[in-house]
Amino acid sequence: MTTEPGSRAPLAPGGTIGILGGGQLGRMLGMAAARLGLKAHIYSDEPDAPAFQVVSARTLADYGDTRALDAFADSCDVVTFEFENVPAATVAALAGRTPIFPGAHALAITQDRFDEKQFIAGLGLKTAPFTAVDCIGDAEKAFARGQAPAILKTRRLGYDGKGQAKVSNARDAVAAFRAFGQAPGILEGFVDFAFEASVVAARARDGYFAAYDPPENFHADGILRRSTVPSRLSAAQCEEAGNIARRIAEALDYVGVFAVELFVGRDGALLVNEIAPRVHNSGHWTLEACVTSQFEQHIRAVAGWLLGDPSRHSDAVMENLIGDEAADWQRLAAGGGALHLYGKSEIRPGRKMGHITRLTGPRADLI
Amino acid sequence: MTTEPGSRAPLAPGGTIGILGGGQLGRMLGMAAARLGLKAHIYSDEPDAPAFQVVSARTLADYGDTRALDAFADSCDVVTFEFENVPAATVAALAGRTPIFPGAHALAITQDRFDEKQFIAGLGLKTAPFTAVDCIGDAEKAFARGQAPAILKTRRLGYDGKGQAKVSNARDAVAAFRAFGQAPGILEGFVDFAFEASVVAARARDGYFAAYDPPENFHADGILRRSTVPSRLSAAQCEEAGNIARRIAEALDYVGVFAVELFVGRDGALLVNEIAPRVHNSGHWTLEACVTSQFEQHIRAVAGWLLGDPSRHSDAVMENLIGDEAADWQRLAAGGGALHLYGKSEIRPGRKMGHITRLTGPRADLI
Numbered sequence: 001m002t003t004e005p006g007s008r009a010p011l012a013p014g015g016t017i018g019i020l021g022g023g024q025l026g027r028m029l030g031m032a033a034a035r036l037g038l039k040a041h042i043y044s045d046e047p048d049a050p051a052f053q054v055v056s057a058r059t060l061a062d063y064g065d066t067r068a069l070d071a072f073a074d075s076c077d078v079v080t081f082e083f084e085n086v087p088a089a090t091v092a093a094l095a096g097r098t099p100i101f102p103g104a105h106a107l108a109i110t111q112d113r114f115d116e117k118q119f120i121a122g123l124g125l126k127t128a129p130f131t132a133v134d135c136i137g138d139a140e141k142a143f144a145r146g147q148a149p150a151i152l153k154t155r156r157l158g159y160d161g162k163g164q165a166k167v168s169n170a171r172d173a174v175a176a177f178r179a180f181g182q183a184p185g186i187l188e189g190f191v192d193f194a195f196e197a198s199v200v201a202a203r204a205r206d207g208y209f210a211a212y213d214p215p216e217n218f219h220a221d222g223i224l225r226r227s228t229v230p231s232r233l234s235a236a237q238c239e240e241a242g243n244i245a246r247r248i249a250e251a252l253d254y255v256g257v258f259a260v261e262l263f264v265g266r267d268g269a270l271l272v273n274e275i276a277p278r279v280h281n282s283g284h285w286t287l288e289a290c291v292t293s294q295f296e297q298h299i300r301a302v303a304g305w306l307l308g309d310p311s312r313h314s315d316a317v318m319e320n321l322i323g324d325e326a327a328d329w330q331r332l333a334a335g336g337g338a339l340h341l342y343g344k345s346e347i348r349p350g351r352k353m354g355h356i357t358r359l360t361g362p363r364a365d366l367i
Numbered sequence: 368m369t370t371e372p373g374s375r376a377p378l379a380p381g382g383t384i385g386i387l388g389g390g391q392l393g394r395m396l397g398m399a400a401a402r403l404g405l406k407a408h409i410y411s412d413e414p415d416a417p418a419f420q421v422v423s424a425r426t427l428a429d430y431g432d433t434r435a436l437d438a439f440a441d442s443c444d445v446v447t448f449e450f451e452n453v454p455a456a457t458v459a460a461l462a463g464r465t466p467i468f469p470g471a472h473a474l475a476i477t478q479d480r481f482d483e484k485q486f487i488a489g490l491g492l493k494t495a496p497f498t499a500v501d502c503i504g505d506a507e508k509a510f511a512r513g514q515a516p517a518i519l520k521t522r523r524l525g526y527d528g529k530g531q532a533k534v535s536n537a538r539d540a541v542a543a544f545r546a547f548g549q550a551p552g553i554l555e556g557f558v559d560f561a562f563e564a565s566v567v568a569a570r571a572r573d574g575y576f577a578a579y580d581p582p583e584n585f586h587a588d589g590i591l592r593r594s595t596v597p598s599r600l601s602a603a604q605c606e607e608a609g610n611i612a613r614r615i616a617e618a619l620d621y622v623g624v625f626a627v628e629l630f631v632g633r634d635g636a637l638l639v640n641e642i643a644p645r646v647h648n649s650g651h652w653t654l655e656a657c658v659t660s661q662f663e664q665h666i667r668a669v670a671g672w673l674l675g676d677p678s679r680h681s682d683a684v685m686e687n688l689i690g691d692e693a694a695d696w697q698r699l700a701a702g703g704g705a706l707h708l709y710g711k712s713e714i715r716p717g718r719k720m721g722h723i724t725r726l727t728g729p730r731a732d733l734i
Contacts, residue, residue: 013696013708031398034421037696037708037721054401056420288658291705291726306701313681313726329380329404334673338658341380341404354404359658359680362729 013037018076022049385443389416
């Protein structure tokens with residue numbers, strides 16, 4: 001059953017996938033592994049991690065606990081993760097003992113917004129204009145280039161709009177830089193986009209690539225609220241989005257599912273906003289609208305299986321349940337969609353508590 | 368979070384559903400509970416029960432272990448089961464401490480093939496001709512009524528064709544009766560049916576009833592091999608099948624999902640073969656082809672939630688993977704369907720190891 005590091009043999013049913021992180025993504029990955037007859041071992045530093053509820057093998061330990069990491073690695077045939085901010089030292093500790101997908105290189109690049117943007121621009125793909133802000137002088141000078149309004153972001157550890165501030169002039173930029181504790185940052189020119197979209201795609205160990213139909217995404221307060229398929233993207237734009245994802249995956253020698261968030265310009269241009277090296281909230285609708293969900297696809301990829309069919313059989317709208325929206329579960333459960341609640345012990349403002357996917361009809365071009 | 372026995376309040380997310388039995392049905396029930404934010408506690412007497420892999424609360428104990436049953440009942444808000452042969456004493460022990468759905472009455476009737484047939488006939492529904500065989504004399508006399516060929520079945524504890532023998536005359540019947548250890552039996556007249564079908568349906572605690580589209584089922588060697596929706600049943604027959612299920616559910620004051628296996632006569636008549644008081648193999652296609660699967664529907668019913676939408680969005684074919692067919696997982700995983708492997712530690716002949724569901728197109732009448 002064991003897959004040696006570097007082995008190309010697929011992991012047989014009964015094998016164990018280690019998952020770093022115990023949130024809703026780890027939970028849905030664990031259930032997808034189970035459906036394929038694979039076991040999941042969840043590693044989390046949170047005692048009430050939602051993913052612990054759906055697996056039989058659990059490690060509750062700090063991400064820096066090398067003894068726990070060693071034991072975890074030794075109990076798994078392959079390791080993956082549900083969040084991109086895994087410390088590099090954690091990845092290094094695991095990688096010496098077990099295969100880990102996606103690898104340290106993809107993580108390192110996507111953990112740093114500036115490195116990520118440089119990588120994307122280096123592929124010839126479009127992004128918002130950006131510049132590094134490493135000191136107060138950078139924050140002042142950034143506006144000399146006429147980038148106003150803009151968004152100052154910390155280079156590392158941001159998510160769901162955290163570590164981001166809209167700034168309109170040099171004084172704002174300096175204030176925001178100070179508010180973020182003078183952490184290295186990136187100033188991104190504000191893009192006046194028509195709408196947001198994303199591509200969720202997978203690359204297998206054998207290099208095979210498969211993209212899902214790109215959803216249109218609506219955010220509020222930096223948090224994804226709704227994903228809709230089909231989007232307003234044209235067929236040509238959908239193909240372009242898939243090609244963007246493929247170029248990124250190949251350049252990173254990526255294995256697993258990832259998402260590329262896109263701004264769709266009013267001129268139709270697709271600008272890459274960011275890369276998430278993991279299953280993604282904007283792909284949750286694949287659970288109901290595709291034969292192979294993004295979670296199963298990721299498990300297939302990291303287990304060395306062939307990818308499944310990503311085609312969409314239905315149109316769908318996925319809505320997140322944020323904070324106390326989940327308290328309304330009785331009404332939501334009666335509403336005809338597929339309700340997912342993540343088993344979180346406490347409702348907190350801004351916390352993703354669940355989602356609901358409504359199938360809105362058979363996919364038009366299949367009819 | 369606690370639902371008192373008799374309480375009508377729905378079980379809130381975070382509550383615990385106890386499931387007696389740790390096979391693939393318990394496994395898929397546990398995963399459905401998790402999707403709704405409910406916890407599942409599996410009780411099984413098998414150390415490597417497949418359902419143990421997908422839950423965090425597990426009891427490994429004999430079904431007659433009253434201390435373990437008490438602790439199990441006290442840890443659960445409501446209890447259900449994945450197999451119909453739960454000993455009556457087990458149900459009684461649990462029922463005093465926690466709500467249990469479906470209840471003792473439905474179990475008692477469906478555990479005995481003769482009582483079940485009498486119950487069905489008492490509702491005015493059609494069955495194969497049947498007669499009790501309690502002694503060798505009964506076995507001899509049964510053929511006096513011209514029931515040849517026929518099937519002798521033990522009244523209790525049969526499944527997947529076990530405890531059944533085709534007999535053509537009194538001598539065969541006596542031999543089979545002896546071969547079954549002279550266990551009380553039932554002789555059923557052989558029905559020369561056109562095909563087999565089933566209705567999988569649910570009844571909620573509030574009496575609300577919902578049936579899935581009836582699949583057409585193909586058996587070999589007494590084991591279900593394939594279920595197909597839509598079946599060859601006409602719209603009128605589908606409606607009749609639903610009405611049969613509804614009458615049975617109401618007469619049993621049933622709560623949860625159940626299946627009614629049907630013979631479809633060459634004259635179009637629907638004969639009830641048997642009732643399964645649980646989620647059913649012929650309903651596995653609902654995982655992909657419906658927004659609410661039979662597993663979620665059962666969890667909703669026993670948790671006191673409103674039932675979900677049972678409508679089917681796609682046509683589907685579900686095929687069981689029996690014995691070493693599951694060894695072919697690499698080819699199956701590449702075949703484009705939704706592969707389910709049950710995490711069983713050992714392949715054995717005749718053992719249900721998994722299934723695969725292929726969606727064959729959007730449901731015709733939605734187009």
